[in-house]
Every structure is written in structure tokens, then in C-alpha cells.
Amino acid sequence: MNAEQPVLEITGLSISLPGGGDRKHAVEDVSFSVAPGEIVCVVGESGSGKSVTAFSVMGLLAKVLKPVAGSIRLEGEDLLSATPQRLRALRGDRMAMIFQEPMTALNPVLTIGDQIEEVLRIHTELGPEERRARVIDMMASMRLPDPERIHASYPHQISGGQRQRVMIAAALVLDPALLIADEPTTALDVTTQAQILKLIKELQGRRGTGVLFITHDFGVVAEIADRVVVMEQGRVVEQGPAEQVLKAPQHPYTRMLIAAVPSLKPALRQPMTGPMALETIGLGKTYRSGGLFQKQRSVVAASQVDIKLRRGETVGIVGESGSGKTTVARCVARLMPPSEGAILVPDIDIAMLPERRLRPYRRKIQVVFQDPFRSLNPRRTVGDSIIEGPVNFGLAPAQALERARGLMSLVGLQPQALDRYPHQFSGGQRQRIAIARALAMEPEILIADEAVSALDVSVQRQVLNLLADVQEKFNLAILFITHDLRVAAQICDRIVVMEKGVIVEQGPTGAVFSAPAHAYTKALIEAAPGKSFGL
Amino acid sequence: MSAEPSLIAAPAPELARPGANAMRRLLRNPAVLIGGTVLLIMALIGLLAPFLGTMDPGAINPATRNKKPGFERTIRADDGSSKVFVHKMGTDSLGRDVYSRVVYGARVSLIIAVSVAACSVFLGLIIGLLAGYIRALDGVIMRVMDGLMAIPAILLAIAVVSLFRAGLAAVIVAIIVPEIPRVVRLVRSIVLSVREEPYVEAAIMQGTRVPLLLVRHILPNTIAPLIVQGTFIAASAILVEAILSFLGIGIPPETPTWGNIMAEGRSLFRIFPHNILYPGIFLGLTVLAVNMLGDGLRDTLDPKMAGR
Numbered sequence: 001m002n003a004e005q006p007v008l009e010i011t012g013l014s015i016s017l018p019g020g021g022d023r024k025h026a027v028e029d030v031s032f033s034v035a036p037g038e039i040v041c042v043v044g045e046s047g048s049g050k051s052v053t054a055f056s057v058m059g060l061l062a063k064v065l066k067p068v069a070g071s072i073r074l075e076g077e078d079l080l081s082a083t084p085q086r087l088r089a090l091r092g093d094r095m096a097m098i099f100q101e102p103m104t105a106l107n108p109v110l111t112i113g114d115q116i117e118e119v120l121r122i123h124t125e126l127g128p129e130e131r132r133a134r135v136i137d138m139m140a141s142m143r144l145p146d147p148e149r150i151h152a153s154y155p156h157q158i159s160g161g162q163r164q165r166v167m168i169a170a171a172l173v174l175d176p177a178l179l180i181a182d183e184p185t186t187a188l189d190v191t192t193q194a195q196i197l198k199l200i201k202e203l204q205g206r207r208g209t210g211v212l213f214i215t216h217d218f219g220v221v222a223e224i225a226d227r228v229v230v231m232e233q234g235r236v237v238e239q240g241p242a243e244q245v246l247k248a249p250q251h252p253y254t255r256m257l258i259a260a261v262p263s264l265k266p267a268l269r270q271p272m273t274g275p276m277a278l279e280t281i282g283l284g285k286t287y288r289s290g291g292l293f294q295k296q297r298s299v300v301a302a303s304q305v306d307i308k309l310r311r312g313e314t315v316g317i318v319g320e321s322g323s324g325k326t327t328v329a330r331c332v333a334r335l336m337p338p339s340e341g342a343i344l345v346p347d348i349d350i351a352m353l354p355e356r357r358l359r360p361y362r363r364k365i366q367v368v369f370q371d372p373f374r375s376l377n378p379r380r381t382v383g384d385s386i387i388e389g390p391v392n393f394g395l396a397p398a399q400a401l402e403r404a405r406g407l408m409s410l411v412g413l414q415p416q417a418l419d420r421y422p423h424q425f426s427g428g429q430r431q432r433i434a435i436a437r438a439l440a441m442e443p444e445i446l447i448a449d450e451a452v453s454a455l456d457v458s459v460q461r462q463v464l465n466l467l468a469d470v471q472e473k474f475n476l477a478i479l480f481i482t483h484d485l486r487v488a489a490q491i492c493d494r495i496v497v498m499e500k501g502v503i504v505e506q507g508p509t510g511a512v513f514s515a516p517a518h519a520y521t522k523a524l525i526e527a528a529p530g531k532s533f534g535l
Numbered sequence: 536m537s538a539e540p541s542l543i544a545a546p547a548p549e550l551a552r553p554g555a556n557a558m559r560r561l562l563r564n565p566a567v568l569i570g571g572t573v574l575l576i577m578a579l580i581g582l583l584a585p586f587l588g589t590m591d592p593g594a595i596n597p598a599t600r601n602k603k604p605g606f607e608r609t610i611r612a613d614d615g616s617s618k619v620f621v622h623k624m625g626t627d628s629l630g631r632d633v634y635s636r637v638v639y640g641a642r643v644s645l646i647i648a649v650s651v652a653a654c655s656v657f658l659g660l661i662i663g664l665l666a667g668y669i670r671a672l673d674g675v676i677m678r679v680m681d682g683l684m685a686i687p688a689i690l691l692a693i694a695v696v697s698l699f700r701a702g703l704a705a706v707i708v709a710i711i712v713p714e715i716p717r718v719v720r721l722v723r724s725i726v727l728s729v730r731e732e733p734y735v736e737a738a739i740m741q742g743t744r745v746p747l748l749l750v751r752h753i754l755p756n757t758i759a760p761l762i763v764q765g766t767f768i769a770a771s772a773i774l775v776e777a778i779l780s781f782l783g784i785g786i787p788p789e790t791p792t793w794g795n796i797m798a799e800g801r802s803l804f805r806i807f808p809h810n811i812l813y814p815g816i817f818l819g820l821t822v823l824a825v826n827m828l829g830d831g832l833r834d835t836l837d838p839k840m841a842g843r
Contacts, residue, residue, distance in 0.1 A: 333740060335736055335739065335740070359742055362739075362740060362741070362742040363742065365740070366740055367736070367737065367740050369733040369736070369737065370733075371733055374732055374733045374734060375733035375734050375737050376734055376737075377734040377738070377751075377752055378734075379755050380751075385734075385737075388738060388741045388743060389740075389741030389742055389743075392741055392742045392743050392744070392747075393742060409542060412542055412543055413542065413543050414542050414543065414544060429543060432543075434737070437737065437741070438740075441741065441742075
């Protein structure tokens with residue numbers, strides 16, 4: 001598509017994995033190129049080798065990973081045979097990288113200005129005044145408010161979205177030919193993500209930078225990509241112009257990935273009329289810190305939250321970070337006491353019950369947590385984890401194990417796997433185990449706290465299907481906490497939108513999506529990536 | 536996709552539990568190997584003291600006072616026969632055999648090392664678990680611990696010994712007391728971070744009661760760091776006992792301990808350095824071995840800390 005020399009050209013790249021892995025190569029025979037002014041998205045699920053490819057371009061591979069074949073050329077210069085000194089000179093100057101987590105990528109004890117200027121100090125001969133002017137100028141073009149103030153701020157004093165803008169400013173200040181972005185918006189809220197994506201697109205268009213954009217999210221791909229490279233298990237399975245790959249995917253894996261992206265259009269659902277399972281009235285949580293020697297400080301995490309949940313119904317609480325959705329979930333689960341209000345399940349108020357009297361209600365409410373790698377005790381077998389609850393409530397271990405076997409098949413795992421340890425399972429499998437553990441208590445209410453957010457889309461879909469299945473089977477009331485509007489649209493009967501600790505809108509999913517009443521809801525739906533492609 | 540597998544195959548069974556792997560890694564670590572071997576030898580020396588060519592370590596003989604290493608002494612038995620006993624490390628100012636005293640002294644040092652490490656880890660673990668998990672107790676317990684830590688360990692030990700009659704038990708208690716706060720702080724910090732883990736919260740949701748929750752889900756996380764901490768406590772206990780005995784307020788002087796032997800040899804150190812040299816070598820070797828073992832354990836049990 002471009003007659004000029006490509007900025008980045010990768011041909012036949014293979015990188016070997018150290019022995020003992022599940023495959024021999026981290027990436028195998030990968031070839032693609034990035035032209036000037038082009039955004040190439042590399043998509044794939046975890047373990048597809050997309051990040052390894054990006055790191056090998058920067059020369060930042062872990063020592064155990066060795067490129068064994070192929071070449072990487074940056075503006076014609078071979079990077080694999082370049083000396084470390086040469087690579088160092090190229091990094092920042094000709095190629096730059098931005099990372100997923102903007103907080104850890106910034107040094108907490110240096111000011112923002114210092115950190116961006118560092119790039120100029122190393123690579124240019126500019127004087128302090130010129131450096132400062134250039135950085136301020138760069139920050140202004142990043143649409144950072146009040147660049148003078150942010151120049152003197154420390155990373156913890158600015159927001160996550162601002163930090164990512166700072167990272168981009170630092171990456172682009174020397175006008176590199178190639179920008180590598182490794183999941184740069186994954187840790188950000190959707191509205192912030194939309195702004196950052198727009199910014200990257202605009203800047204690279206103006207400066208003619210080639211961008212290698214690593215992501216797992218097809219919505220983001222649809223938003224930003226000129227060309228798409230799809231990777232699976234270390235191989236490129238399909239590449240082509242974004243329009244073509246998204247609209248007419250050739251490879252079954254690409255088709256599966258695109259089909260697995262939950263649609264923003266909610267399915268038609270009948271309003272649920274089952275008996276009430278849970279009702280919160282005026283629920284609020286205020287965190288207080290400080291003690292003997294510190295000033296008392298309080299943060300209102302949630303207030304005046306009224307939610308009704310019926311048997312067989314799924315109510316989604318959506319919102320961005322800091323909206324209070326997780327606080328509400330933790331209060332309802334009584335992992336912490338609320339500061340005010342009532343939690344009726346369905347006729348006894350458990351909001352302030354002491355642990356001893358709360359015990360009977362522990363059975364009724366169960367939680368599936370976000371991180372499947374941390375929600376199972378690594379030292380205990382899966383079986384021990386599943387039977388823990390029933391045995392606590394007096395069931396004989398043998399009987400509990402028998403039931404656990406049934407639950408394992410119910411969630412799609414082989415019952416023989418009960419005596420294995422969690423580390424032997426994949427993330428999706430662990431989430432199934434966590435669901436089995438919750439079901440072992442025969443609950444009435446299931447709280448799914450971002451339960452599918454850490455999973456790849458294909459696995460995400462399976463787990464969502466499983467949740468729908470068990471809901472039907474046990475007539476469960478599900479409180480589904482998520483930041484992902486697409487997931488919410490697919491699984492929820494009703495949606496509660498929270499912003500800054502209060503509910504701004506709630507109603508049937510269809511109504512909320514087709515005619516959002518509150519400005520914040522509109523902004524959220526507007527920001528969901530990939531809408532233009534009808535994903 | 537619709538083509539979902541009905542049942543996902545179980546992962547292959549592992550031959551060994553995760554713990555067995557750690558054992559193999561331990562034996563491959565040179566620090567663990569060397570430290571462990573030296574300690575084992577010391578333990579055997581202490582255990583087999585009567586059979587290692589020693590004589591009664593308390594036997595006083597005015598005729599053989601202050602002899603240099605290698606001094607030969609003829610011992611006449613009642614039946615008239617006589618044999619030659621070589622004082623391999625010389626004798627002290629009361630004519631006692633330094634070699635025998637050093638060998639028997641290993642017993643006291645190792646008993647103190649093991650019992651102090653075990654007791655302070657055990658007590659510190661319990662207090663630390665309570666402080667870390669029960670918020671109401673945290674403030675009170677930690678302020679008491681801060682108070683204990685504010686007093687230099689040796690001074691505290693001297694104070695404790697002076698409360699009781701000097702002896703092995705008093706010395707052990709005296710060394711345990713100042714060690715406990717260190718263990719408590721370690722355990723508490725681990726509990727504070729582990730209690731936020733989702734699997735602990737999941738167990739709370741499963742209705743697991745607090746005692747079981749602590750033992751089953753939180754305590755196992757403290758074991759590896761406590762083993763490491765325990766070895767360092769053992770090393771410091773050996774040293775503190777030696778210091779107390781050297782100062783004359785530890786174990787009564789007739790019981791041979793490395794600190795007592797050195798204390799006894801202090802006055803004539805310039806002329807007869809062997810009285811301090813040999814117990815000093817044993818003391819140094821043992822402490823070095825314990826510390827090496829601790830470092831090695833830390834590197835294998837807590838890979839994040841390796842190489843620091």
C-alpha cells in the first residue's frame with residue numbers, strides 16, 4: 001500500500017522457548033511490516049506471542065528467549081544483529097514504546113517533566129530551556145490540561161489517563177519512526193480509552209509515525225487499525241487491511257475471535273417476575289482513615305444505592321473505576337460492613353449483623369471473583385476448595401466430595417481433576433472451578449465481581465454461557481459487576497449505571513442501551529470501542 | 536463459539552506435590568548444603584561428646600594448669616596401669632581440658648539455638664497472626680512489641696536473667712523475649728497482605744470460621760519466611776548466649792559453654808590464646824553455618840529475595 005521503504009519489516013522471525021514449555025517456539029515464522037504513517041494492530045489472545053514480537057523489536061526480550069531465525073529491520077537496519085549500544089541509541093530516537101500500566105512505567109520519585117526531558121537529555125544536545133519548552137509543547141499537543149503544572153507534578157498526582165498521555169508524550173518527543181504500543185489502553189476506563197485512541201491516531205497521522213499496536217480487543221482494532229495481524233499460538237494466521245479482516249475474516253480463528261466479541265445490542269428479554277431475592281435500601285459506604293496521630297479523612301465510596309434483584313434475574317452494575325460498583329458488591333457480600341442503609345435478603349436486614357448471626361446467610365450469597373489466579377488457594381487441591389464451604393456447614397466430607405464431582409461435570413470439567421492443584425488449570429478453567437465452589441453452597445444469590453474481565457474473549461464467552469446455564473438450573477439471582485458494556489448487554493436483564501458512588505440510571509437493559517437517559521450513560525455507550533464496525 | 540467441549544480434559548496428575556520440588560531445589564543449593572553439613576557435624580559432635588576422646592569437662596587438676604595445646608599428661612588408674620592423655624587444645628587456669636569443654640559446649644549452644652528459634656517462632660507466630668487478623672488487638676500488641684524492640688536485646692536479656700536464677704532455662708527465656716517482636720512484625724506483615732487475597736475472602740464467603748481460616752489459608756504463607764527467620768534467630772541466640780556467659784551472667788561457669796570457656800580464658804588471653812581461640816573457632820563456624828543455611832533457605836523458599 002505504500003511505495004516507500006517500510007518503517008518496520010519483520011521476516012520469518014522465530015523465537016525459541018526454553019525447554020519445558022508447552023511449545024518449542026514463542027513465535028514462529030512471523031512476517032509483517034509497518035509502513036510510515038500506518039497503524040498495524042497485532043491481535044491475539046494470551047499466549048499468542050504478540051507481546052514477545054513487540055519486545056523483540058525493542059531488543060527487550062528476556063535472556064531465555066532467543067531469536068533463532070528471521071530478521072527485524074527498522075528503516076532497513078537489521079536489529080537482531082545490532083550491538084546493545086546501537087539498540088540503545090535507536091530506542092527513544094527511532095523507535096519508542098508505551099506500556100499497559102502507565103503507573104509502573106513512570107518513576108514515582110521524579111517529576112513528570114524530568115522524566116520526559118530525560119529522553120531529550122540522553123539523545124539531544126538541547127539546553128535546559130529548550131528542553132523544557134519542547135516538553136511543554138509536546139504535553140500541550142497531548143491535550144494535557146495545564147502543562148506547566150503537570151510538568152512539575154509527580155506521577156501519583158495525575159490520573160491514569162493523564163499518565164498514559166505523558167508516556168505517549170515521552171515516546172513521541174523525539175519523533176521516532178516507529179511507536180510500539182503494548183495494550184496501552186487495557187488498564188484504562190472506556191471513556192479514557194476512547195480519548196487515548198483518538199489521540200494516538202491523530203498524532204501518528206500528523207507526524208507520519210508507524211505504529212505497531214498490540215491488543216487483545218477487537219473493538220480497539222476496529223477503532224484504530226489500518227492493517228491487522230492475527231496471531232495464534234505464536235503464528236500469524238491472517239493479515240490484511242482492517243476493513244477486510246474485520247468484515248470478511250478468512251481464517252477460522254479470526255472468525256471465532258470476532259464472533260466471540262459480545263455485541264453491544266442487547267437481546268430482547270422478558271422482565272423477570274420471580275420472588276425478590278435481594279434489595280438494598282439507601283446503601284452507603286464511607287471509608288474512614290486516620291487514627292490517633294493522623295487527621296481523620298473520609299471518602300464516600302457509595303451512597304444511596306437502591307438495587308432490587310429477583311430470583312432468576314441478572315442485574316448488572318456498570319461503571320468505571322471509582323464508581324463504587326465493587327464497594328456495593330463487597331457490602332452485599334458482607335466482606336465489609338456498609339456504613340448506612342439496609343440489605344434485605346429478602347426480608348432480613350443483614351447490613352449490620354455480626355459475623356456470628358451472619359453465618360446462615362453466607363450460604364445464600366456467593367461470590368465469583370475477578371482474578372482466577374488468586375481466588376483459589378494455591379496450596380489446596382481444587383476438591384478441598386470446593387468442599388470447604390459445605391463441610392463448614394456440617395456436610396460429611398465424603399458426601400461433599402460426591403457433590404463436588406457432580407458440580408465439576410456441571411461446569412464442564414472432568415471430575416477426576418478434583419485432586420489437582422489450581423496451578424495446573426488455565427484461567428478459564430479456574431473460573432469454572434470458582435463457579436463450582438460457589439454453587440456447592442447452593443446459593444440463591446451469586447455476585448460476579450468482574451468475573452470474566454481477566455479472561456480472553458473466547459473463554460469469556462464460554463464462562464458467560466456457563467453462568468447463564470447455572471442461573472437457569474438453580475434459579476439464581478445474579479448481581480453482575482462489570483466495566484464492560486458489551487458483556488453487560490449480553491447477560492443482564494437490568495442495568496444499574498454508577499458514577500462516583502451514586503446510581504445515575506437504572507432500567508431494563510434494552511431501554512438503557514437504546515435510550516440512555518443520563519449523560520454519563522450516553523458517554524459510556526459512545527466510548528465503547530468498535531461501534532462503527534457493528535461489532 | 537458453539538463448539539464447546541462438553542467436558543474439559545483434566546490436567547495430567549503430577550507425581551509429586553509442590554512441596555517435594557522445594558526439597559530437591561534445597562539440596563541443590565550450595566549454601567544450604569555446606570551450612571547444613573557443618574551444622575550436622577556440630578550436632579554429632581555434641582551428641583557423641585563422651586566418645587570423642589574427651590575426659591570429664593568439669594574435672595579440675597591443679598597440676599596441669601595453663602598448659603599449651605599438645606601437652607601430654609599421664610593418668611594413673613587405680614589398678615596401677617597408666618595411660619597418656621593428650622590435651623589437644625591445652626588446659627585452662629583450673630587445669631580442665633579445653634578440648635573436652637569445647638566439645639561438650641557444643642551441646643549447650645545447639646540446645647539454646649534450637650529451643651530459642653523454635654519457641655520464639657512459635658510464640659511470635661501466634662501473636663503475629665492475632666495482631667494481623669484481629670484489628671482490635673493490632674494496636675495494643677504492636678505497641679507492646681515496639682516497646683520491647685526499643686530496649687537493646689542484650690540489656691533486656693540481662694534484665695530477664697537477673698530476675699531468675701542463672702541457668703539454662705533463664706538464659707533461653709532471656710534470649711526469646713527480645714526475639715519475639717521481630718517474628719511478630721514479620722508474621723503480621725504477611726497476614727496483612729494475605730488477608731486481602733481473593734482466596735481468603737472466598738473462604739470467608741464459604742463460612743470458614745476465623746481459627747480455621749487462619750490455620751488453613753493464612754498460616755501456610757508464613758512458613759517459608761519463618762523457617763528463614765528461625766535460622767537467623769538460632770545464629771543470634773548462640774551469639775547472645777556466648778555474650779551472656781562471657782559477661783558472667785549466663786550459664787553457671789562450671790557448665791562448659793563456648794561463652795564460659797572464653798570468659799574463663801579472658802584474663803590470660805595474651806599468654807594462652809588457645810583458651811579463647813578454639814571455642815571462638817567453633818562458635819564462628821557454627822554461626823556462619825547457620826547463617827549460610829538461612830541464606831540458602833531464603834533463596835530457595837522465597838525466590839523473589841534471591842540474590843539480594
